[in-house]
Amino acid sequence: MADQIRVLIVDDIPETRDHLTKLLGFESDIEVVGAASSGAQALQLAAELVPEVVLMDINMPDMDGIAATERLSAEVPDAAVIMMSVQGEADYLRRSMLAGAREFLVKPFSSDELTASIRQVYAREQEKQSRRAAAPVMASTNGTGPVAPTGGGGDRDGQIVAVFSPKGGVGRTTIAVNMAIAAATELGKSVVLMDGSFQFGDVGVLMNLNPKNKSIADLVPELEAGEPESLDTFVINHSAGVRVLLAPPSPEMAELITPTAVRRVLEALRTQHDLVIVDCTSWFNETTLAILDAADVILTILSLEITSIKNMRLFLEVADQLGYEHGKVKLVLNRADSSLGIRVTDVENSIGRKVDHTIVSDGRSVVYALNRGVPFFLSNREAEVSQDVLRLAQAVAGERVAAGSDDARKKTEKKSLFSFR
Ligand SMILES: Nc1ncnc2c1ncn2[C@@H]1O[C@H](COP(=O)(O)OP(=O)(O)OP(=O)(O)O)[C@@H](O)[C@H]1O
Ligand SMILES: [Mg+2]
Numbered sequence: 154m155a156d157q158i159r160v161l162i163v164d165d166i167p168e169t170r171d172h173l174t175k176l177l178g179f180e181s182d183i184e185v186v187g188a189a190s191s192g193a194q195a196l197q198l199a200a201e202l203v204p205e206v207v208l209m210d211i212n213m214p215d216m217d218g219i220a221a222t223e224r225l226s227a228e229v230p231d232a233a234v235i236m237m238s239v240q241g242e243a244d245y246l247r248r249s250m251l252a253g254a255r256e257f258l259v260k261p262f263s264s265d266e267l268t269a270s271i272r273q274v275y276a277r278e279q280e281k282q283s284r285r286a287a288a289p290v291m292a293s294t295n296g297t298g299p300v301a302p303t304g305g306g307g308d309r310d311g312q313i314v315a316v317f318s319p320k321g322g323v324g325r326t327t328i329a330v331n332m333a334i335a336a337a338t339e340l341g342k343s344v345v346l347m348d349g350s351f352q353f354g355d356v357g358v359l360m361n362l363n364p365k366n367k368s369i370a371d372l373v374p375e376l377e378a379g380e381p382e383s384l385d386t387f388v389i390n391h392s393a394g395v396r397v398l399l400a401p402p403s404p405e406m407a408e409l410i411t412p413t414a415v416r417r418v419l420e421a422l423r424t425q426h427d428l429v430i431v432d433c434t435s436w437f438n439e440t441t442l443a444i445l446d447a448a449d450v451i452l453t454i455l456s457l458e459i460t461s462i463k464n465m466r467l468f469l470e471v472a473d474q475l476g477y478e479h480g481k482v483k484l485v486l487n488r489a490d491s492s493l494g495i496r497v498t499d500v501e502n503s504i505g506r507k508v509d510h511t512i513v514s515d516g517r518s519v520v521y522a523l524n525r526g527v528p529f530f531l532s533n534r535e536a537e538v539s540q541d542v543l544r545l546a547q548a549v550a551g552e553r554v555a556a557g558s559d560d561a562r563k564k565t566e567k568k569s570l571f572s573f574r
Contacts, residue, residue: 158271159186160185160207160208160271161208162187162208163188163194163195163207164210164237165190165191165210165212165213169210174188186202191213191216192215192217192218192224196221196224196228199232200229203229205232205278206232206233206274207233208271209234211236212239219248226253231278234255235270235271235274240259250532251361251393253392255278257532277534281341311425311428312449313429314449315445315450316329316454317433317452318454318461318465319453319464320455320458320464323454323455324454324456325435325454326355327523328454328542330360330528334394334395334528335545335546336427336430338530338531340547342428342550343428344395344396344428345398346398347397347432348398348432349415349431349434349444351400356400359523360395362397364399368398369398372418373417384421384422384425393531396426411439415443419444428550451477451482452510452545453468453482453483453485457486459495466503469482483509483549484506484507486510486512487512489508489511489512513541515538518532521533
């Protein structure tokens with residue numbers, strides 16, 4: 154059958170390979186195209202047979218499943234890996250997802266669980282590939298993850314999206330990180346996530362990145378000395394296919410980042426990516442304002458709390474005085490279904506405008522993800538909270554077409570409440 158899902162089985166135990174082959178033999182829409190007994194053989198067979206789904210055992214003697222998945226993601230990026238493990242430990246799950254696996258099955262699993270996973274991963278992959286084919290600007294592959302964004306270049310005119318809120322702790326970092334991953338993995342965008350919380354940034358923590366990596370503090374002096382050819386040295390490739398520009402490693406280094414420096418950094422990032430997502434601080438200092446000014450869209454996050462609503466009202470007034478067009482500021486209500494005695498309509502009445510997007514509260518997925526260092530969009534893509542984030546990413550990515558980029562950029566003569574240097 155032409156539309157069968159082509160599956161490659163990788164397991165060092167012959168009985169397991171046979172068992173899985175027999176099990177899948179009953180499914181008319183699945184074809185086992187090969188079986189490999191080691192990571193090295195898996196890479197070789199995957200290159201020859203071009204499977205759509207690879208069932209990968211995590212524990213193998215020569216090259217383990219994680220190392221094999223990492224190489225597969227680079228060498229045969231369209232093959233989606235389902236990792237199989239006898240251990241359901243968080244660390245295994247985290248490392249597998251970061252290596253580029255799409256699903257994680259804990260042995261023993263039922264044949265229903267197995268076939269459902271294969272079909273789900275396949276369907277998701279097909280959808281992603283058709284979206285990618287439709288996207289005019291596509292990222293090139295540099296072998297670090299499922300979707301590897303551009304490295305050099307510099308001829309793009311990406312969209313800057315500031316994730317802001319006038320109150321802390323409402324979910325800015327959570328939304329910025331997961332939206333970046335959604336835009337990269339599901340929409341095929343080349344995405345850079347900049348931690349704009351220069352003193353106490355937590356993007357690196359949520360994405361489990363080594364704080365010893367280079368940060369914006371290294372990039373700024375380079376940009377001041379003259380345009381560096383590539384940002385690759387400063388921007389980290391996260392295995393989810395997103396690039397990340399970290400905040401400085403220590404709070405006092407934040408002083409280096411002047412408003413002028415921020416503007417230069419954003420311009421440099423914009424020319425190399427489709428989307429530049431910035432996780433901002435919740436206070437109005439000059440650098441945050443420089444980010445908000447430069448942004449095409451400001452996603453303003455609020456929660457169902459009186460203080461959040463009050464600060465939002467004030468922010469909308471400030472945005473007005475700054476001359477931001479109405480469409481530039483979008484309201485995102487996080488944890489919109491929390492039952493705290495305030496309803497969405499109360500919020501809308503209080504601030505005098507409609508909420509543009511809502512995101513459900515899902516403490517389980519969010520905290521589970523946080524504690525394991527794997528963003529929930531990677532580990533639990535089907536969850537409602539992930540779907541909400543995906544809808545937000547889709548709306549934002551389509552924003553430019555809707556708003557018209559020229560309009561969105563006409564802000565040079567805008568009034569300013571602050572005197573920028
Ligand atoms: N949709 C959600 N459902 C459940 N919990 C959430 C959700 N969004 C965020 N949280 C939780 O709320 C807390 C604050 O989130 P986050 O750190 O993303 O907010 P922030 O605005 O970036 O905060 P800060 O001011 O510290 O930078 C975290 O514990 C996070 O796990
Ligand atoms: Mg934060």
